Amino acid sequence: MAAITKNVEEIRNRVILGEFGVKNVHTTDYPGNYPGYDDTWDLEKFQKNFRIDVVNLDESSMEFDMVGIDAAIANAFRRILLAEVPTMAIEKVFIYNNTSIVQDEVLAHRLGLIPIKADPRLFEYRNTVSGDETVEEEGSEIDTIQLQLKIKCSRNPRASKDSSDPRELYLNHMVYSKDIKWVPIGNQADVFVDSGIGPVHDDILVAQLRPGQELDITMHCVKGIGKDHAKFSPVATASYRLLPEITLLEPVEGEMAERLKRCFSRGVIELEDVNGTKVAKVVNSRPDTCSREVLRHDDLKNVVKLGRVRDHFIFTVESTGILPPDVLVTEAVKVLMTKCQRFLGELDSSEME
Amino acid sequence: MAGEGEKKPVLEMVQADGADEGCVTFVLHDEDHTLGNSLRYLIMKNGDVDFCGYTITHPSESKINFRIQTRGGVAATEPLRRGLNELSDVCQHVLNTFQARVNEFKERQEQPME
Numbered sequence: 466m467a468a469i470t471k472n473v474e475e476i477r478n479r480v481i482l483g484e485f486g487v488k489n490v491h492t493t494d495y496p497g498n499y500p501g502y503d504d505t506w507d508l509e510k511f512q513k514n515f516r517i518d519v520v521n522l523d524e525s526s527m528e529f530d531m532v533g534i535d536a537a538i539a540n541a542f543r544r545i546l547l548a549e550v551p552t553m554a555i556e557k558v559f560i561y562n563n564t565s566i567v568q569d570e571v572l573a574h575r576l577g578l579i580p581i582k583a584d585p586r587l588f589e590y591r592n593t594v595s596g597d598e599t600v601e602e603e604g605s606e607i608d609t610i611q612l613q614l615k616i617k618c619s620r621n622p623r624a625s626k627d628s629s630d631p632r633e634l635y636l637n638h639m640v641y642s643k644d645i646k647w648v649p650i651g652n653q654a655d656v657f658v659d660s661g662i663g664p665v666h667d668d669i670l671v672a673q674l675r676p677g678q679e680l681d682i683t684m685h686c687v688k689g690i691g692k693d694h695a696k697f698s699p700v701a702t703a704s705y706r707l708l709p710e711i712t713l714l715e716p717v718e719g720e721m722a723e724r725l726k727r728c729f730s731r732g733v734i735e736l737e738d739v740n741g742t743k744v745a746k747v748v749n750s751r752p753d754t755c756s757r758e759v760l761r762h763d764d765l766k767n768v769v770k771l772g773r774v775r776d777h778f779i780f781t782v783e784s785t786g787i788l789p790p791d792v793l794v795t796e797a798v799k800v801l802m803t804k805c806q807r808f809l810g811e812l813d814s815s816e817m818e
Numbered sequence: 819m820a821g822e823g824e825k826k827p828v829l830e831m832v833q834a835d836g837a838d839e840g841c842v843t844f845v846l847h848d849e850d851h852t853l854g855n856s857l858r859y860l861i862m863k864n865g866d867v868d869f870c871g872y873t874i875t876h877p878s879e880s881k882i883n884f885r886i887q888t889r890g891g892v893a894a895t896e897p898l899r900r901g902l903n904e905l906s907d908v909c910q911h912v913l914n915t916f917q918a919r920v921n922e923f924k925e926r927q928e929q930p931m932e
Contacts, residue, residue, distance in 0.1 A: 496865045506863035508907055517915045519923040529919070531912075537859035538908060578873045793922045798913045804853050805906040808846065811829040812899055 473499060479571040481706060482771035492535055492775075526783040529792040530708075532776060539705060539778045545797040546703035546740075548720050551590075552787050553583040553610060555696075562681035565640075566739055567672045572682075575672075576614075577696045579642050580665040580773045580785040583610055583657070583688050588688045606651030610686035614645045618674035638674050643667035645684075646655050665786035701783040705771035709753040715786045717745040725769070725806075728759035751779075831895075832883075842894035844884040850874060854882045860908075861901040866892045 475481070477499070481488040496504045514533035521528040531539055558573040565572070591608045604611075618637045631638055642664035649657070672680065691698035703714040711733065717725050722745035726734045733753045755773065760766045782790040830845040846853065850887040852870040861870040869887040 490851055492859065495862045504863065505865045506860060506904055508904065508911075511908065512911055515911060515915060517912075517919045519919050522920065522927075529916075534908075535859050537855045538905075542912075544850075549852070630897070666901045735921070753834070783831075791916075794916060795913060797914065798909050801853070802906050802909040802913075804849070805909070806898040806904045808829055808853075809899065809906070810903045812895060812902075815829065815831075 477502075479710065480775055481773040482755060482757055482773065484543055484757075484766060485504050489775075492537070499736040520779075522791060524784075524789055525786055526636055526781070527794075528779065528781050529794075531778045531780055532707075534776060534778070536775070536778075541782075541801055542794070542797050543705055543780075545800045546700050546782060546793060547648060547698055549729075549800050550699045550793055550796045551582050551585045551688050551690050552697050552699045552785075553585050553588060553686045554694075555579065555581065555612065556687040556689065557685040558686075559683040560681075561683070562679055564678045565674050565680060566678075572680075575682060576645075576682070577694075579669055579671075580717060580787050581610065581612075581644070581662070582660075582661065582665045582787055583686065585688050587656075590689075593685045601618055604650075604687070606653050606684055608687060609648050610653075611648040612645050612663075612682070613648050614640070614671075614680055614682040616674070617679035618676050621678045623668070623727065635674075635676055640671045640674060640680060641667060642669035644669060644671075648683075654712055678736050699785060699787055700790075703780070703782045703793075705780045707775065708777035708779060709750045709755050710772045710774055711747050711750040712754065712770040712772070713745065713768060714770060715748060717765070717768055718742050718765045721745075721764065722764060725759065725765055727739040728762065728765065729753050729756075739799050838890060838891070839893045840888040840893075842886055844886070844894075844898060845881055846884055847881045849882050850880070854884065856905060857884070857901050861886060861897050864897045864900060865908045866890065867897050869898070 476489050477494050480490055493499075494502070494504045496656075498504065511533070514528070516532040518530040518532075519527070520530065555577045558576055560569050560573070563569055563572060588610075589608045591604060616637050618635055621634055621636050624633045628634055645664055647662045649662075653662075672769075674680070689697040711729070719742060722736055722743050725745045726736060730753045732749055733747065734745050735748045737746050738744075755771065758770065759769055759771070781791060784790045784793055788796070826847065827845075828847055830847075832843040832845060851874070854874075858872055859868050861867055866888050867886060868889045869885065872882050872884045874882050884898075886897055887899060888894055894918065903913070
């Protein structure tokens with residue numbers, strides 16, 4: 466009986482990495498599945514077991530552990546980070562003059578992908594004219610940022626005669642994102658006086674010019690989400706992995722221990738000296754990549770058990786620099802709450818009828 | 819076709835002929851696995867629910883069919899409402915915990931500077 470209980474616990478709480486596949490992938494802890502377990506939802510139990518540990522946080526990226534939550538909900542946060550947290554991006558490009566070799570549409574696409582530093586929470590979505598989704602209303606100070614790119618390339622009069630280096634010969638021959646200037650509309654100049662709206666990075670190459678070529682472009686940034694276009698995605702990456710768990714089923718010594726150590730990422734397994742023989746010990750399974758290399762060694766594959774903790778998510782969020790990563794995660798959680806509220810409101814109003 | 823000025827539907831209820839109110843397919847517009855799977859998980863955790871599942875009707879349609887079948891004559895709207903409330907509570911707890919931990923982390927980082 467004890468063996469069965471142990472096995473059930475393993476099925477419920479661990480994902481097993483086997484030689485020919487990954488076992489116990491799906492969540493099974495639903496009411497009625499396991500006799501003797503109460504699997505009905507209990508908020509207090511969840512609150513008791515749930516835990517977040519911030520491992521690393523700086524202006525562009527963060528890593529944190531989210532423990533005690535189901536993959537369905539953790540995955541919802543990840544998906545929202547990628548596709549549903551809004552940002553501002555260039556949506557409309559008005560090209561008055563473009564004599565460079567970059568075609569208008571290619572240039573417009575390149576401009577759209579430049580991250581724009583502007584807090585999307587301070588802007589509204591652009592309204593569509595009622596009844597027709599294709600016709601948009603004229604932008605205003607609450608939903609549009611206007612940017613301008615006006616640059617002309619010329620010969621450098623001070624360049625030496627025998628020079629062949631374009632950097633010396635020409636002026637303005639490289640167009641960078643720093644050449645994009647913000648044109649405040651309405652009261653924006655007063656409201657955003659501290660934040661300074663413009664591209665996040667100054668050194669994104671937009672186009673190359675030769676003497677006589679010029680660009681004269683006005684751009685409108687609007688609020689949008691990554692589901693509509695990837696340029697609105699606020700993250701470079703947002704991903705999670707499950708915490709690896711490596712268990713040695715029997716003592717591993719000598720040459721086998723050396724080989725075992727090399728099967729895993731650095732720092733996972735260390736060798737201890739016990740009475741002159743080297744004995745392998747799992748020190749820290751967290752950095753392991755779960756490559757399953759050890760299962761290729763016939764003498765080693767039966768002495769280790771590879772698993773992952775089902776409810777321990779190691780999140781990595783890398784921001785594009787528009788908002789700090791911790792703000793992005795809080796926004797993502799709020800988006801999921803808004804979704805719930807939207808349908809709760811709809812349920813209430815449909816029952817009134 | 820939706821007429822001029824008519825609002826796009828957010829939530830629809832579809833019932834088979836002769837089915838009771840315990841077997842309902844809800845059509846959630848503008849939703850996908852993000853809400854679908856997390857909501858399904860919480861509703862399946864409800865003891866009154868016999869079956870809960872969802873499908874994305876077609877990749878080019880942005881809606882999901884969300885099916886709930888209940889036990890013992892409970893109306894299908896009840897587990898849906900409860901699931902939405904529970905998911906909202908979970909989010910609130912995650913949000914509070916996350917903000918508390920981030921603030922702690924930031925304070926800890928500032929201290930060695932002093």
